[in-house]
Amino acid sequence: MNRERLEQISALLEEVVEGNTALVSDVRGMGAELSALRGDLDAGAGFRARQDLCRELVGPLGAIEAMVDRADLGDTAVVAGHLRGLAATLRGVMTRMGAEPVPVVPGADRFDPAVHRCVEVVAPADSPFPAAPPHTVVRVVEDGYTLDRRQILPVQVAIQAATTRRQPD
Known part of the structure; x- marks a missing residue:
C-alpha cells in the first residue's frame, strides 16, 4: 500500500511540475509581450511629443523667416523689436509645452x-x-x-x- 501511495504522490508531483513549467513559460511570454507593448506606447508618446513641439515651433520659425525677408536689418530698433517679439513667442511655446x-x-x-x-x-x-x-x-x-x-x-x-x-x- 505504501508503494501505491508513493506512486500516486509521484504522479501528482509530476503534474504539478508540468503545470508550473507551463505557467512559468506563459508568464515569460506575457512579460515579453508587455515589454513590446510598452515600447510601442513609448514610441507613440515620443512621436506625439515631437509632433506637438514641431507644430508649436512653426509659428516662430515663420516669424524669423519673415523678419529676415522683410525687415530692415540696418535699423537696430526694428531688429530689437522683432527679437523681443520672437523671444516672447518662444517663451509662450515653452509655457504651452509645460516648461x-x-x-x-x-x-x-x-x-x-x-x-x-x-x-x-x-x-x-x-x-x-x-x-x-x-x-x-x-x-x-x-x-x-x-x-x-x-x-x-x-x-x-x-x-x-x-x-x-x-x-x-
Whole structure:
C-alpha cells in the first residue's frame, strides 16, 4: 500500500511540475509581450511629443523667416523689436509645452549645484552686489527650466567670489 501511495504522490508531483513549467513559460511570454507593448506606447508618446513641439515651433520659425525677408536689418530698433517679439513667442511655446523658468533672485540666492551651473566667478569689486556673501548668485547668465517640476536645464549663473586675503608682508 505504501508503494501505491508513493506512486500516486509521484504522479501528482509530476503534474504539478508540468503545470508550473507551463505557467512559468506563459508568464515569460506575457512579460515579453508587455515589454513590446510598452515600447510601442513609448514610441507613440515620443512621436506625439515631437509632433506637438514641431507644430508649436512653426509659428516662430515663420516669424524669423519673415523678419529676415522683410525687415530692415540696418535699423537696430526694428531688429530689437522683432527679437523681443520672437523671444516672447518662444517663451509662450515653452509655457504651452509645460516648461517653466527656474526663479532666481540675484544678490539673495545662494549657489545650489542642484539648481545652478556656475559659469563665472565674480570678484566683489566687479559684482553688481559687492556686499553679497561668497557663493551668492550675482547674475543669471542663462535661464534654467523645469518640466513637470523636474529640472531639464540648470540656471547658468555668475557667483560672488570669496574675498581674497592679503598675504602678510
